[in-house]
Each structure stands twice: as C-alpha cells, then as structure tokens.
Amino acid sequence: MTPGLLGGIALVAALIFSVIGLVVILLAHFLKDRRYVDSAKRISTLALLAGLVSYGSLTWAILINDFSVSYVAQSSSIENPLWVKLVTPWAALEGSILLWALIQTAYTWLVSLRVGKSLDTWRAPVALGTLFAIQVFFFALIVFVANPFGVVPNPPPDGQGTNPLLQNHWMMAVHPVFMYLGFVGLSVPFAYAMAAMVSKQYQGWIFETRWWTLVAWGFLTAGIYTGKWWSYEILGWGGYWAWDPVENASLIPWLFATAFLHTGQVQERNGLFKSWNFGFITLAFAATVFGTFLTRSGVIMSVHAFASGPVGAWFLVFLLSVLALGLGMLSRVSSEIKDAGEVKWKSREGALLGGALLFGTFAFVVVLGTIWPLVVEAFSGAEVSIGAPFFNQVSIPLGILMLLLMGIGPILPWRNTGAQVKRNITIMLVALGIGTLFGQVLGLTIGVSLTMGLFAYNLAAIWLMVSQGVRERSSSLGIPAGQALWELASSHRRRFGSHIVHFGIALAALTIAFSQTYRVTEQRTLNIGETWQTQGMEIRLLSVTAREEANRFAALAPIEVRSISREGWGSDGVYQTRLNFYPQMDAPLATPVVKYSLYNDFYFVLMQFDQERGQWATLKIIVTPLVLWLWVAGFIIAFGTIYILWPGAARVSRHQMTPTVGD
C-alpha cells in the first residue's frame, strides 16, 4: 500500500469516526443513556488513531519522496534535509489543517478520559459533542476541500520545495505547532462552557476549565514568543512585532484567554462574573477561528497569508456558527446568571475585573484595527492600511494601566482593603517614583523611565507579598525563613506561579520599551578589507563569496567585528552574513547574524553584494538594547506557567475545591 492511499483511507476513517462519535454522543444527550457516552469514549480513541495514521502517512510520503501525493509534490523536495522533511507536514495549507485536526482528536480524547471523573455524565455529552462537531468540521474540510493526499497523475521527478521561510530557521519548526496546540486547546474550555450553559450548571465548569485554559494559554504564549523570535532572527528588519493581521490574530485569543484566567479566579472563589467568563471563553475560541479565517481567506492582506482558496468560505461559516452558538446560548441563560453580589473596585475582585476589562478592551481594539481597512473599503471603496502607529498609540496607555493593575491586584485582599494594604501600596508607589526618577537621571526618555518605574513597582509588589507571607509563617511555626519560603512556594503553586509569570511580563514590558525606543539602524557599502567604525564597533569586510548548497544557493560575506567602546561591548567576533537564494522565490532571503549580549544586541544583515566581481557588499547593522532579556522573560513566563500546572499542584487545588463544588 502506498502512503498516499493509506493516508487517504485513514483520513476518511477519521471523518467517519468523528461523525459516528457525534451521533452517538447526541443520542447520549437526548436519551440520557450512559452507555452511549462509553461508546463515544471508545470512538474518540479510534478517531485519534485514524488521525495519527493519516498524519504518519503524510510524513512517510514526504520522507520517501513520493511525488504522486499532491502535497508532497507541491511542498517538498528531494534535496530537503531530514529536519525540514519532518516539519513539512505543516509547511502548507492542507498539511497544517491535518495537523490541526490531529491535535483536535487528541484533545477530544483527553477530555473523554475525564468523563466520570471531573466531567459528570450530564455535562459530558454536550462537552464531547461540541468537540466532536469541531472535529467533523476539520476532517470534512480536509477530505472534501483541502485534501493533501490528492493523486498527481504524472508525478514530477522532484517536488516544488518547501516554503523557504520555514527552512531558514529551526524556530519555525516549533512555532506553528505551539500555535496549533494553543488554538485548538481553547476548544476545550469552549466545550465545557457550552456544556455548563446547556446543563444549567454554571459553577462547576470553572475549576477544570481554568486548568485547560492555562494549558492552551501556555502554548499560545510559547507560540507567540517563538513567532516573535523567528521574525527577529529571520526577517532582517530588526523588529519582532509588526502588528501584521496574522500576528494580531494570535494575540486576540491570547488576550481573551488572559482575561478569563483572571475573572475565572473570582467565580471560583465566590461565584461572581459568570457571564463574563462564558463571554470571554466564547470569544477566545471564536478568535482562534477568526485568526484562521484571516490567514486562509485572503480577506485582508498580510505577509503570512496562505494562498487563498475555497477553505476561506468554510472557515467563515465555522466562525459564524461558533459566534452564534456561544453568544446565542449566553443570551439565553444571561438572566439566570446575573451576579448576585456587588463588586467593590478597591478589592481583589475589582482589580481582577478591571484587568480583565483592559484585556478585553485591548482585544477589541486589535480586532477593530485589523478589520478596519476592510470596513473602510466596504463603505468608501478606499484602500487604507492601519499600521503600527495606531496600535502603538492604543497599546501603550493600555499597557501602562495593565502594569499598574498587575502590581496592585494580587496585593489587595478579597472583598475589601485594610490598613496593611495601604502601607504596601505606598511602598509600591514609592518604588514607582524612584524607578521613574532613576530613568530620568540616566537621561532616558519619559516613556522608558516610566516603564522602569513600573518594573520597580511590580518587583516591590512581588517582594512584599512573598516576604510578608514568609515572615508570618516562619514566626508562627518557628522555622527559618528559607524553609518557610520553600514550604509556601511548594504548597501555593498557583500563587507563586502567578508571581513568576507577572515578573516575566514586567520584564518583557521593560525590554519592549527599551528595544522599541533605542533601536539604531545603519547601512553602508564596504569594499573587501575596508573598515567601518560605528556604534562602538569596528567592522571589516573579509570577503564576498558564493556557495551552492543542496537546496539553495548562498552568497556569503564574512565580517570581522571588534568592539572599540562601551556601546559595542560584546560584539566581537567573525560573522558569516549571508543571502540565501531559493529556486521557489524571486527575491533572496537574508539571514541576519544576531549576536546577543547582556545589554546591546547586534544584528548584521547582508543587503547586497557585487554579483560581477565580488568586490563589495552592502551591510546593514541594527543595534537594539535588551532583546536578550525579552527572550529570557519568555522563558520565565513559560516556567511560571509550568510551575502552576505541575501535577502536584493540580492535586492540591482539586482537593481544595471539592467543598465549593455544587451549583
């Protein structure tokens, strides 16, 4: 059997299993018969296996260069190195939807394992039914509209090759996978929310959903980070975020999910904010579909857009169904889930709601900014583009407010404020003032100084919370401070994990302020042997050569860099700047050389070279401060998320929440 045939059969099998699973689980819901739930659990395993076989077949076809399979002919090549072949399944549209569907089957299967445990038999049919329905959509889309296993009647001797942007950096191999794990992961909270609304059990869903949302949120954060990193190291413009529609598409669900993670805590504790939570989760999941629709429909211009095809219309139908279902259900139950209590703004609840509202506002602004060109064109016919300036203008004040609330929120007690809290807030405000002043003394811009102040303010908040807890514990139990810290950190993972994440965010904000404000770009043409002194460096062009490589052709211009003053500290070395030419692309692809140091980040790009005699080369250098720390902040956020999710913690929190379950 050929991989193409096996993959095609497995694909149809996955679709059939998904349809059967949906039918069976609907029977379970309407007949209220538990046995159907058990069958559906088994069917979800079969769908997962079929999905794995199908995905495996695609990988197999790519590995053996079977160009009779349409996807392989269009997106692979004999010359590709092994690692490129292994990531080729998600290098183009059809394969990436297959990966999406496979991940969806895995999530459905994982949720099916929770049936009878945290997911009771009343809610299980709706939750699983929602997931099966999503799965049916994706497999139907692959089978009928975007099938990677199409047969090429006259197989070419070699394929068209993989998207060069993907081949150029290993980061691109992981970025899409993280994105999909995050995007698809948000379908689970959505399914739980639907189940809660249908079964009218508005409280219980929140506990396990927070866990699922945090998992998806963690992957989404990792996806956004690897995307930024890739864009920084590959695209050669020295930045990491451009407010491109597709970048926005990854940010919108992240913002809604973040909002939910905050308001969810309040519902968990005292049952407030139910409608907010249903709303945020619906919008978070709808935003993932919106993002996919944007990339696949060609509706808005973007550097990321896949070739637009018939899948766009299908994603639109899917998006509208998700919105209609989620919002429709929410409006139906809204009168039943009105908040009974009142929220004081000067309390933890108030700060959490305030934070969530900021995230929600931010998300709406990003949505609006992204589709605004389309709205304008619809009404006036003019083609406009909303660039970074608009987004920067709104995101800066929102960001400052978020950083302020991030420090204050956790320090406020539930329900009301007390005397110690006022002292703490005074200390934090002093830290804010000192940090800002310090920045001004150093001669930094007011924006950067303020970010320094906010960083100090958040550090002070975390330090106050941790140190007061440690002091209380060590004095009441008579144990050393170190032991008290250790015990607190291991028994309150959620709280400590959130401190770690918040620290990471504050650090990221600081690095963004520095790197966006103090980036310097210069460009110059050098002859071989010529030196160029700039930004505290002395740069010498060593040679200009060309090299034929297996899957590309490369022009190389090695340079030698020596630091001559404090600014250039850490830039020393010999670097191979290069331009890669891929046969599939008209324009060469620059591969910047990035040299990180503790303060400045040095970025060398070969722009042009003497094609006739190899005598000169045009180099661009970009010096950006603190970019290394932006990536460090990313790792800190990831670490904090894993810290919260670590299994020991889940057991504790589940144990703790038992008494509060019950609607």
Add this chain to the structure above:
Amino acid sequence: MLRFWPIWVLLAGGLFLWGMQRSDPDRLQSVLVGRPAPTFSLPLLEPYRAQYGSEMGFSSDLGKPVLLNIWASWCIPCHTEAPLLERYHQKYKDRVLFLGVVVQDTEANALKFIQQYRLTFPSVFDKRGRIGIEYGYYGVPETYVIDRDGTILARHAGELSEAQLQGYLRKVLE
C-alpha cells in the same frame, strides 16, 4: 448588547463575505497592460536552434500575436500547463507564436522538462532574470498575451485553464 447577538453575527458575516468577493487583494495590476510589449532577445534552448536560430524573443516586427509563457521545471502548475500549451500550439502555430521563457532554473532541468512533455513550441533560457526586469512577472507560471501590433492585451498570473486560454486566443485573433 448581548440581546442583539444575531445582528452582530450577521454584520460580521456580511462584512467578511463581501471581503471575500472582492477581487484578490494580492493581485497586482500590471502597468504594462495596454502598452507596447518590451522587446527582448534571449538564447534559445538547444532543441529549437535548428528551426529558429540561436536567439529569439519579442520584437515589434513579428506581425503575429504572441503568447509569452514564463515557466520553470520545478513549478507544479507548469507541469499541468505544458501539455495544454503544446496542444494549442499545434492547433494555432500558423496564426499565433507560442514562446516559452525559462526562468530561475538550470538548463539541464529545463531540457528534461521539454523532453518529458515533447514541447515543440520554442523556449528561450533566461539565465540572468532579464525578463523579470522587463515584464515584472511575480511568479511562475505567468502568461502575457500580446496582440498583432505588439500591445500587451493581458497578463495572466498562475495556471491557465483551457477555457481561459481559448478566451485569450479568441481575443487576440479578433
């Protein structure tokens, strides 16, 4: 607000549906349409030299409509397009000049491609990317339809379907 959810959903749906109906936003209008086609002359690939000489290209004194097809052997749509072009070349060779331009390719691979599909219409080899500068194509395959007077009637980016090819030929032979 929430009560009006069907209106929000319909509004979003309407906007996006309209957005998808527009002509492809990524499509670039060629400024060359309606203008004289740039002239060029490039070395012919080996199999055609006996019949057409060592060089060939577009010049205003051809007195014949031209279908200029830019292709490369690694491009998959070119593989499906090649037999179609060959068929129509056989049918129209007296009235229309079918001229291929090979870009971003090696000569050996291009020759293999020609042999595979037994292409009899001439193709020139553009080693230095001249045609890209003159005509500003942005991908392969791409086809330029040039009328008898040397004016570019149309630029077609992407694979030609049989109906489209017939349409262009009808237009050019009117």
